[in-house]
Amino acid sequence: MNAVRQIVFSAVLLFLTVDFSVAQNPLFIPPTLSGTSFDLNIQNGTTQFYPGINTPTYGINGALLGPTLIVNKGDWVTMNVTNNLTGAGNSTTIHWHGLHVPAMDDGGPHQIIEQGTTWSPDFQILNSAGTFWYHPHGDNKTDRHVSKGIAGMLIVKDSAEAELTLPRTYGVDDFPVIVQTKAFDILNQIAISTELDTAVCVNGTIRPYLNAQAQVIRLRLLNGSSSRSYNFGFTDNKSFKMIAGDAGLLDNAVSLTRILLSPGERAEIVLDLQGMTGQTINLISFSSEMPNGIYGAATVSGMMGGTIPNYNLNPLNGADFGVLQLNVVAPTVNPVTTMPGSLITNAPWTSYTVARNFNLQPDTMMSPLGQVAGPFNINGVHFDMNTINFSTYLNTTEKWKISNNTGIAHPFHIHDMHFYLLNINGGAVPDYEQGKKDVVLVMPMQYVEFITKFEDFADDMIPYMYHCHLLHHEDDGMMGSFTVIDTTSAGISTVEKTKFIIYPNPAQNFISIKFENQISSAELTIINLLGEIVLSSKINNINTARIDVASLTSGIYFFQIRAGNEFQQMKFIKQ
Numbered sequence: 001m002n003a004v005r006q007i008v009f010s011a012v013l014l015f016l017t018v019d020f021s022v023a024q025n026p027l028f029i030p031p032t033l034s035g036t037s038f039d040l041n042i043q044n045g046t047t048q049f050y051p052g053i054n055t056p057t058y059g060i061n062g063a064l065l066g067p068t069l070i071v072n073k074g075d076w077v078t079m080n081v082t083n084n085l086t087g088a089g090n091s092t093t094i095h096w097h098g099l100h101v102p103a104m105d106d107g108g109p110h111q112i113i114e115q116g117t118t119w120s121p122d123f124q125i126l127n128s129a130g131t132f133w134y135h136p137h138g139d140n141k142t143d144r145h146v147s148k149g150i151a152g153m154l155i156v157k158d159s160a161e162a163e164l165t166l167p168r169t170y171g172v173d174d175f176p177v178i179v180q181t182k183a184f185d186i187l188n189q190i191a192i193s194t195e196l197d198t199a200v201c202v203n204g205t206i207r208p209y210l211n212a213q214a215q216v217i218r219l220r221l222l223n224g225s226s227s228r229s230y231n232f233g234f235t236d237n238k239s240f241k242m243i244a245g246d247a248g249l250l251d252n253a254v255s256l257t258r259i260l261l262s263p264g265e266r267a268e269i270v271l272d273l274q275g276m277t278g279q280t281i282n283l284i285s286f287s288s289e290m291p292n293g294i295y296g297a298a299t300v301s302g303m304m305g306g307t308i309p310n311y312n313l314n315p316l317n318g319a320d321f322g323v324l325q326l327n328v329v330a331p332t333v334n335p336v337t338t339m340p341g342s343l344i345t346n347a348p349w350t351s352y353t354v355a356r357n358f359n360l361q362p363d364t365m366m367s368p369l370g371q372v373a374g375p376f377n378i379n380g381v382h383f384d385m386n387t388i389n390f391s392t393y394l395n396t397t398e399k400w401k402i403s404n405n406t407g408i409a410h411p412f413h414i415h416d417m418h419f420y421l422l423n424i425n426g427g428a429v430p431d432y433e434q435g436k437k438d439v440v441l442v443m444p445m446q447y448v449e450f451i452t453k454f455e456d457f458a459d460d461m462i463p464y465m466y467h468c469h470l471l472h473h474e475d476d477g478m479m480g481s482f483t484v485i486d487t488t489s490a491g492i493s494t495v496e497k498t499k500f501i502i503y504p505n506p507a508q509n510f511i512s513i514k515f516e517n518q519i520s521s522a523e524l525t526i527i528n529l530l531g532e533i534v535l536s537s538k539i540n541n542i543n544t545a546r547i548d549v550a551s552l553t554s555g556i557y558f559f560q561i562r563a564g565n566e567f568q569q570m571k572f573i574k575q
């Protein structure tokens with residue numbers, strides 16, 4: 001325990017003192033859902049983070065966070081996501097962070113789930129075994145919705161991983177560790193963007209302990225925080241092996257004593273607790289070791305003296321604090337007793353045909369090196385729902401250079417694809433960062449380069465996102481969008497599992513719909529990119545229909561059809 005600084009702190013905005021020395025709550029292990037059809041009900045709830053104190057929260061199938069979804073590579077899955085949130089302005093989205101899926105199923109800001117409605121994307125799991133997550137991505141409300149509790153883990157299994165000797169029994173020797181810090185105001189409401197996120201939660205549990213068996217265990221670390229990075233390690237610098245990064249297994253397990261995770265990043269680590277029955281070991285964030293500029297370090301200050309207001313009031317910043325206490329108990333039957341060595345063979349792309357530059361920069365270019373508080377943009381522009389920042393072509397391999405021209409480190413994330421790092425500020429990439437990634441922390445005044453390939457999914461109208469994963473930076477517009485275009489397809493588009501076609505597309509005055517089978521009764525709606533219904537009508541006993549769209553302003557729309565539980569949607573352009 002001596003490595004853990006004990007902190008007692010109070011400030012006007014905090015209603016409780018913070019003392020990390022006593023772990024007193026059993027770690028909550030989210031229940032699992034598996035199979036190929038998942039019902040996810042986003043709802044309001046109440047959580048007691050501290051005994052007797054009720055805090056309004058949001059959760060999925062519960063009051064806080066969501067179930068861990070377990071899927072198999074190759075399976076087709078259907079996600080039925082229902083938005084049952086109450087309160088004004090709570091349309092939302094659910095994004096499958098790290099999954100390689102079609103743009104229309106990605107759950108970015110454009111796949112809006114209105115309150116009281118269900119969104120049912122279906123897609124094939126193409127990712128290899130790894131630890132992913134799902135969270136809201138609504139335009140300008142990601143931080144609020146994630147902070148209030150909407151997020152969950154998603155585990156992909158595959159045959160290559162199954163062949164390895166690794167702990168993989170969920171909740172027994174394989175544990176989800178979703179680390180988030182939260183801020184509470186004096187009314188016990190979860191607050192955002194206060195810099196006073198003093199409550200450290202794992203799976204929503206404050207001051208958690210876990211009874212772990214004296215054997216080899218696996219922890220799936222996910223940084224689900226809004227802003228904070230963690231520099232994870234254990235009591236007495238006990239070493240562990242990292243087996244997977246963001247999006248899958250490494251070539252070889254890497255021995256480490258620290259792993260730095262920025263928001264959105266994941267790491268699967270394996271820890272040997274054999275012979276430790278009766279002992280206690282802590283997962284700690286050694287934040288005192290984090291360099292200036294990383295949110296959570298002692299200082300985030302620009303070269304020309306910029307600061308983040310209230311940053312110094314948070315006792316976690318620059319402190320070494322306990323995250324999860326492991327109480328070691330007797331082993332189970334047939335425990336894993338060996339630490340992993342070689343794992344799989346990754347095949348990073350080696351050449352590329354397109355190079356792109358992304359400059360992370362402050363809105364005010366006056367003393368850019370001093371800017372740490374934002375707002376920030378990418379290449380001079382903020383995210384806009386109706387703009388697509390660039391397009392690429394299906395099967396293009398690209399090198400992206402992400403340059404940070406600010407005083408704060410930004411975790412850069414890309415949807416759809418994973419990438420392999422080529423270099424970090426021109427230097428070598430450490431072993432543990434050589435796997436598939438989808439988030440990379442770019443240090444102040446440095447750059448990283450990575451290589452990626454836009455495979456499998458093209459859509460000439462629905463974009464994917466790239467953005468900073470500090471959620472208030474993202475909400476403030478530090479995000480862009482891109483489409484992946486297939487040069488071989490043109491004209492009429494069809495949904496994945498064709499139930500109808502619409503034509504002409506683009507349309508001027510009318511669109512015609514032709515159904516595969518006769519429709520006895522259905523509701524047709526047309527929504528704009530903001531999710532607003534601009535037209536709706538009911539149809540009965542027909543297999544073709546014609547809709548007057550002359551009055552719509554030009555732009556991209558979604559045509560939706562609902563019949564009972566069935567829901568299909570297709571985009572079209574109004575000229």
Ligand code: C2O
Binds near residue numbers: 097137413415469
């Ligand atoms: Cu984890 Cu675009 O998000």
Ligand code: CU
Binds near residue numbers: 095
């Ligand atoms: Cu994502």
Ligand code: CU
Binds near residue numbers: 468470
């Ligand atoms: Cu940022």
